[in-house]
Amino acid sequence: MSTTEPTQPATSTGPTVPTTDRRRWIGLVGISLAVALIIADSTIVNVAVPYIVRDLSLTSTEVQWVQESYTLVFAATLLIWGALADRYGRRRILLIGVVVFMAASMVAAVAATGPLLIGARVLQGVGGAMILPTSLSLINSTFTGRDRGIAFAVWGSTIGGMAAVGPLLGGWLTTAFSWRWAFGINLPVGLLIIALVLLFVPESRSPQTTGVDWVSALLTTVGFGLLAFGLIEGRQYGWWTSVKPLTIDGWTWESTLSPIPVAFAVSALALVVFVIRAYRRTRAGRSSLIDPGLFGITSFRNGNIAALIVSLGEFGIILSLPIWLQNVLGCTALQTGFVLLGLAVGSFAASGLSVGLPAKIGAVGVVRIGIVAEIIGIAGVGLVVSPTTGWAPLVGLLFVYGFGVGLATAQLTGVVLADVPVARSGEGSGIQSTSRQIGSALGIAVLGTVLFVSAGNSLSTELTDQGVPAAATDQLVNAVVDSAGSAIPALAADPATAAAADAAKQAFSQGTSYSAYVAAAFLVIGLIATLSLRNRWPQDGPTPDPAVAAS
Template sequence: MSNVTAPTVSTRRWAGLVFISIAVALIIVDSTIVNVSVPSIVRDLDITSTQVQWVQESYTLVFAALLLVFGTLADRYGRRRLLITGISVFAAASVLAALASSGNVLIGSRILQGVGGAMVLPTTLSLINATFRGKERGFAFAIWGSTIGGMVAVGPLLGGWLTTYYSWRWAFGINIPLAVIIIVGVLLCVAESKDAGPPRRLDVVGAALSIIASASLVFGLIEGRSYGWWLTNTAHAPVIGTWTWPFALSPIPITGAVTVVSGALFIWWGIRRQRAGKSTLLAFSLFAIPSFRNGNIAAMIVSLGEFGIILSLPLWLQNVLGYNALQTGFVLLALAIGSFFASGVAGAFSQKVTPVTLVQVGIAAEILGVTGLGLAIGSTASWVTIVPFLFVYGIGVGLATAQLTGVVLKDVPVDQSGQGSGTSSTARQIGSALGIAVLGTILFTSVGASLDTRLADQFPGLPESARSQIVDTVVVSAGGAIPGLVEENPEIGNAARDAFSDGTRYSALAAAGFLVFGLLATLRLSGARRPEDVERVLEEETVD
């Protein structure tokens, strides 16, 4: 009987991994599929550049803020149950996004999608951690990580095809049939798992503090260029209904203070509860494990550099080079091909070099690719000069993402896999959110400054008011106004193309700089656990 049952259980387990990977693909694709659709959304819904960032950022921000909460809930109440719930919420939000009639409605739908996505990502990791052992677990993590790396680029291709031949709304509508497939597959092939014993109470205070800290941080980074980093920009002061921000001090320093205070309180509160033997949102004892602690630091920094550049490239390819959404997707497909190629390379060398080495090689390839992109970007560039660097960048994403996940979680106890995966995913998503916020700010600030300087130098007789209006139009439209300017006045339009290329270049080079710091962070990664670390973790788990 056992000879028949074992292969059946094994087959079901691997089939379950397929549906888990599709679930990961769904939420990761949705973080990038919108990128190539942004110009069409701008034209259709008449949204501003700040709203463009929020269409991207609202999803990622809520995603990051809730990962720890849902990772903990998955451990306590059932990982498969929360995965199915998350997919259902995500699908419902996708319907609302597809039917959105304004930028604010679309942003609200993206927020709800972020809630569903936050339920899905940590549960997929913890299900893998609980289902697979030994070498099988490493292989399963590699599939999970390669799926993320590949979907980052497949999303723009799929979004480009749907936007070009149908509508940007189908970039959201396609989630519905995929969600149905995932739910059926997970119910049939994935076994439920959760912590043994009765569920402990959720740390509500810790959850609230973590949400406040992450939300205020990203809000400040995105809105700083509009509201003013220190003093209020009266032309763009915050408005709620009929009330306008009346203070000279911008709200951004205030949100920064909220970030610092809430972050410090979150750590203090969590350690205090842990020492009292109470449940915590974050398993602080896991940070005694070097691979977990150092891996999460590296993952956050690397994600900051990785995903921020995906915001600016589609805007540049369409508004400056004149590609349509589908052509843009094909250009970015080079990234996906490189990522999938990397999974084969990692498999071939997995027995010859350590996972940490593969991570470091991957980040080095990312640095090379992004730096090459920065140097190749220009108003006269073409896909021929861009694709090779995207391919190299994709190889790096595939190697780093797949292997780094395994390094971070390989020493995490199974009964804390939800908290561990939630922490790991949170580190990545905070990095991604910061990347979009920071590099988006660099992009639009640089475009504005470069265009203002170019117009002043090339058109000295142009009134300052007219110059400011042109700059504002290009920046607020996220470059969408450039094709119209080229038709109306080729010289001014070309100055705008050059300026947007400058901003995209600076954004790429800034991403490369962050990746350098990420590479330096991996130098502290270790594949072994020190005896004193093991004893400390076991002692704290006994107390809990």
């Protein structure tokens, strides 16, 4: 079976929509808004969490699950929905995802208890996982050549921009109205998306009529879900020995062995079985969730490796900067959002340059320029961070960083999918999205560990040098680190602990710098990884989906 050409043309199901040039671009607005919906929501909630805790009296365990349940379900099911979209219709799966996301958002907006809110977040993760890979496959099947590069640039800039706009929107909605509007805003936006997609985005799918391999779907859900859980929660529960109990609905993990290595072991077993099963079913001519032959496509295989590595450092700064801005510089949630807006502006600005630049230097050339800009921006942030840093240099550096994100994210996506047969674009998009999501989870785990461990060590050393007794030093360090720095303002307000607060501010600034440098190092490795990629030009790529081209 060839890995570079579709074995049979993709066909449409149901009524198709005329795809004149203008209508295609209006359809892209709807697709981009769908992506913006899921990206912004994940960052909005981070800003709203303190208000949610106050209103619903959440326990510390419930707070963690409000934040992480969405990410875990999202990462665990991406691959499934990408493959199902090829079989049952890409537009159909995207629309179902938007409806699920809207319904879950309404439940979250009216939730009166922590468990109900967590359940709503799980459903949001399902909806988000349906939207992201199908948005990619719809772009891949609708646009070709130079237009495809522009469309992916818009898609990538939307992701980078909304990652920064989310905290601003969340801060405004939460402080001006209520945290419930951070979820409620998804209803009108979702209705607009549905209208645009129904009117301007054509349906397409693969002619494949074989059934779904549900055993493989279960294996990938368990494998990627537990992998994401281990990467995100390793610092909380201990990488080998338990440092705090894991409690789920009254059940508690009581072993001295941390649940994290167990999660990694089960994840590895599930994914190994999944890969073996996929090879065997493919060779036997039976349906499989993924076609291992896709990894025989050089651009797809190497592009996914590069995307995973780049994702390790790409959005890590979004983790540490809000903590530092609010707890060290004393910014409000809304002010933090305004500072991060520099990233969004840079990302959107990159989409304009992406129109003509690939034609001159190729898609991989644009990716490399973008990664270099990211390295400069994030390393610069590490250099300027201090307890007395002003907002102006940060905004400028975040603009450079966001500009790089806007260039690199979209064009790298285009390179990964460039040689994937359109009939398998949902499957390919699901794999690509999963690579990025796992890379992001690993980056957050590593950068979070660097931030809090270095901040804790620095604070402990400073307090010891000040002559603070060991017991008091441990108590202060634990209070500051366990609260992610939110204890610093209270320490600063008490004259008896003002000196400790100053030391904590310096320590968190140092930790933020170190995490920025590590993110920059990941991006340098990602830049090296792109050397294995063949440069792409706008006219390159597979034949468009006949269902779209004929409509």
